[in-house]
Amino acid sequence: MQITVNGSAHKVEVEEDMPLLWVLRDELKLTGTKFGCGGGFCGACTIHLDGQPVRACLTPVSFAEGKQITTVEGLSIYGDHPLQLAWIEHNVPQCGYCQSGQLMSAAALLQQTPNPDDKQIDQAMTGNLCRCGTYPRIKSAISAAAKMKAAAKIKRAAAKEGNADA
Structure with missing residues (x-):
């Protein structure tokens, strides 16, 4: 197949x-x-x-x-997906074992809900277990990644319009 x-x-x-x-x-x-x-x-x-x-x-x-x-x-061949960057910035992983699953659930959330609130993050991440308990850092990283994606979208739109200063 x-x-x-x-x-x-x-x-x-x-x-x-x-x-x-x-x-x-x-x-x-x-x-x-x-x-x-x-x-x-x-x-x-x-x-x-x-x-x-x-x-x-x-x-x-x-x-x-x-x-x-x-x-x-x-997610990114260069490791520069906003979630990957936010994971590093917020020092999310400890043992790291669950992190690929956490990242994939978070990526699906941001694809469907570009600016999720805390409740939406909690709901989307339910069922992804982290035995190290990094849940607060995961939530912070998801929020930061959403902001990065929004800023990148604004920058792309400004560049498209020819406004390089944005």
Whole structure:
């Protein structure tokens, strides 16, 4: 079967019911997506299918065929996605194990809700567990990333209009 991951097509020869998590990690060597609980409870394996956050440990590869799969490696090849920058600025990770899932849930939130309030952040991030307890820093980083994205959008609009001073 053929799947598209981070914009690249891949032919994989696996069982149709194989969890997408193992296809990404073992077949494609994209190890940013983590195995946590195996039951979809912790969120460490969160990826995007057509922009929607899903648990890769529960998603059979056959379900992903024909859809756009985005992993944490696909957020930015240069590590300069606003969330990645905010994660660094707010010193979010401790052990770091859950962070790829946290980032992917946060990215889906900002795609759907560019300027989320605290309640929307809490709701979107429910189900992504962090055993180090970095939740306040995660929330601050998401808010900061939303502001970065808004500022970049304003700057792009000003550049488009020929106003280089904006």
